[in-house]
Amino acid sequence: MTSRTDQKEQTRQHILECAADLFRTQGVAGTSLTDIMTEAGLTHGGFYAHFKNKEDLLAHSYTAAMDSSREEWFEDIIEHEPEEALRLLINRYLSRDHRDNPDEGCPMPALLGELEKEGLCATEAEQALRTSIHRAKPSVAQARHLSPEAADAETVATFATMVGGMLLARSVADEDYSNYILKSCRAFLKKEIR
Amino acid sequence: MTSRTDQKEQTRQHILECAADLFRTQGVAGTSLTDIMTEAGLTHGGFYAHFKNKEDLLAHSYTAAMDSSREEWFEDIIEHEPEEALRLLINRYLSRDHRDNPDEGCPMPALLGELEKEGLCATEAEQALRTSIHRAKPSVAQARHLSPEAADAETVATFATMVGGMLLARSVADEDYSNYILKSCRAFLKKEIR
DNA sequence: CGTTTCATATGATGACTATCATATGAAATC
DNA sequence: GATTTCATATGATAGTCATCATATGAAACG
Numbered sequence: 001m002t003s004r005t006d007q008k009e010q011t012r013q014h015i016l017e018c019a020a021d022l023f024r025t026q027g028v029a030g031t032s033l034t035d036i037m038t039e040a041g042l043t044h045g046g047f048y049a050h051f052k053n054k055e056d057l058l059a060h061s062y063t064a065a066m067d068s069s070r071e072e073w074f075e076d077i078i079e080h081e082p083e084e085a086l087r088l089l090i091n092r093y094l095s096r097d098h099r100d101n102p103d104e105g106c107p108m109p110a111l112l113g114e115l116e117k118e119g120l121c122a123t124e125a126e127q128a129l130r131t132s133i134h135r136a137k138p139s140v141a142q143a144r145h146l147s148p149e150a151a152d153a154e155t156v157a158t159f160a161t162m163v164g165g166m167l168l169a170r171s172v173a174d175e176d177y178s179n180y181i182l183k184s185c186r187a188f189l190k191k192e193i194r
Numbered sequence: 195m196t197s198r199t200d201q202k203e204q205t206r207q208h209i210l211e212c213a214a215d216l217f218r219t220q221g222v223a224g225t226s227l228t229d230i231m232t233e234a235g236l237t238h239g240g241f242y243a244h245f246k247n248k249e250d251l252l253a254h255s256y257t258a259a260m261d262s263s264r265e266e267w268f269e270d271i272i273e274h275e276p277e278e279a280l281r282l283l284i285n286r287y288l289s290r291d292h293r294d295n296p297d298e299g300c301p302m303p304a305l306l307g308e309l310e311k312e313g314l315c316a317t318e319a320e321q322a323l324r325t326s327i328h329r330a331k332p333s334v335a336q337a338r339h340l341s342p343e344a345a346d347a348e349t350v351a352t353f354a355t356m357v358g359g360m361l362l363a364r365s366v367a368d369e370d371y372s373n374y375i376l377k378s379c380r381a382f383l384k385k386e387i388r
Numbered sequence: 389c390g391t392t393t394c395a396t397a398t399g400a401t402g403a404c405t406a407t408c409a410t411a412t413g414a415a416a417t418c
Numbered sequence: 419g420a421t422t423t424c425a426t427a428t429g430a431t432a433g434t435c436a437t438c439a440t441a442t443g444a445a446a447c448g
Contacts, residue, residue: 003415008425027311029223032405045408046426054406109358112365113307117221122367129362130371150387156375157359157382161351164303164358168323168350171306173316177324181350188351193344197445202395226435239438240396248436 012050015040019057020065021103024110028058059121065107066128073106074135082142089136090189093162094182099169108159109166133159161189206244209234213251214259215297218304222252253315259301260322267300268329276336283330284383287356288376293363302353303360327353355383 018039022031033054034044051057073092077085092098093106102110108129115121133155140158141151165185172178187193212233216225227248228238245251267286271279286292287300296304302323309315327349334352335345359379366372381387 007415011425025311027223027308029221029308030311033407034405043427044406045410045428048407049425108362108365110307112361113304114221114223116361116365117219117224119367122365126366126368126371129366146387153378153381154387156362156378157355157387160358160362160375160379160382161355162358163361164354164356165351167306167310167357167361168302168354171302171310171316172320172323173313174320177320181354184347184350185354187347188354193340193348193351205395227437228435237397238436239398239440242437243395 008050011040011042015042015047015050015057016061016064019061020107023058023061024065024105024107025103028111028114033057055120058115059124062107062111062115062121063124063128066132069104069106070128070132070135077139082139085139086143087190089139090158090162090186094165094169094186094189096179096182099166099178099182102170106163106166108163109170112163113167129159158189161185202244205234205236209236209241209244209251210255210258213255214301217252217255218259218299218301219297222305222308227251249314252309253318256301256305256309256315257318257322260326263298263300264322264326264329271333276333279333280337281384283333284352284356284380288359288363288380288383290373290376293360293372293376296364300357300360302357303364306357307361323353352383355379 015036019031019036022036022039026035033047036057037044037047047057051060073089077088080088098105112125115125133152136159137151137155140146140155141148144151144154146154162185165181169178169181169185172181209230213225213230216230216233220229227241230251231238231241241251245254267283271282273279274282292299306319309319327346330353331345331349334340334349335342338345338348340348356379359375363372363375363379366375
């Protein structure tokens with residue numbers, strides 16, 4: 001019985017990952033359940049053995065994507081000194097590579113716009129954001145020599161700039177201008193503009 | 195013949211406005227052409243007398259919304275001294291009022307996420323962004339005593355923070371936390387964190 | 389005042405999609 | 419090895435939507 005249960009759990013995780021990828025690339029409304037199941041190498045009918053409905057899948061896949069994404073971002077960053085850690089985070093988040101690969105990138109710029117309509121996953125989105133901010137806060141506090149409260153506010157605003165910068169960079173047709181947007185936001189966050 | 199032509203142009207503008215409102219509130223995919231025409235007090239069939247298709251409507255309504263939105267933001271702001279003008283822009287953009295009324299607010303946080311999928315309106319989005327940045331730049335340059343190039347980069351990043359901050363504030367379930375996000379971004383942009 | 393024009397309305401059509409009922413076939417259990 | 423279980427597949431249904439063909443009725447025009 002274990003093997004079959006394991007198999008099902010594995011399939012569930014696989015669906016979750018495929019969904020997160022497709023949602024980030026094509027949008028939630030632009031991705032059908034059939035798209036997702038096909039991408040997972042399955043057929044559409046089996047979907048409801050794993051999830052209650054599309055919204056249920058969305059909530060789980062958003063959280064899962066935020067978790068694994070956060071894991072990646074902070075995995076090796078924590079090893080560095082605070083100043084370097086913050087610099088690395090900013091450079092990587094606002095990179096061309098991140099811009100060009102939304103399917104494996106941060107879910108926030110890719111999905112928040114759609115989630116907020118109709119209050120979809122508002123609780124999941126909030127919890128995931130809070131966790132990410134909590135994770136980045138120590139580096140910000142030390143790198144900038146800030147009190148805990150000030151560091152929290154600064155971290156929130158830093159995230160806003162990174163998410164907004166990525167959104168703008170992705171929405172622009174001209175690649176040079178898109179690169180310029182990324183560069184400007186990096187310089188701004190690294191306080192290099194004067 | 196004039197009266198009828200005028201009438202049609204007026205109807206077209208009205209459809210454009212209704213579409214922009216609904217797109218910003220419910221999203222592009224979440225709004226049907228019937229929704230829009232009904233909101234405009236018309237029936238669905240007449241739509242194609244005014245626009246080629248939904249994408250055509252989207253492009254026009256996004257640009258129109260950006261234009262009128264920009265007009266509102268900068269209308270009375272320009273009258274003030276640069277420092278005060280910038281402060282006003284930040285306070286108004288990152289306000290609860292703006293957060294709670296996306297239908298008459300800036301189209302960027304509301305729509306860019308959906309537009310970037312499939313490269314919809316990438317050219318229109320870029321042009322509108324460039325125009326807005328160009329409009330805000332003088333205030334930033336003077337308020338911050340920056341060279342033209344530095345002012346441009348600073349303006350781009352300021353927009354990123356405002357757009358990202360609004361996106362985050364709107365995506366969060368708890369109103370207190372949402373308020374806190376807005377407040378943090380305002381303080382950050384006004385360089386009040388230390 | 390009759391005729392034409394055309395802005396808008398009515399009424400299809402075909403495609404797509406979420407969801408559900410039921411079938412199948414391989415693994416697990418006896 | 420026969421039977422049961424259940425993960426996944428097949429097939430159906432109902433609803434929605436973009437798009438288009440055609441109708442209507444009022445204003446413009448002669």
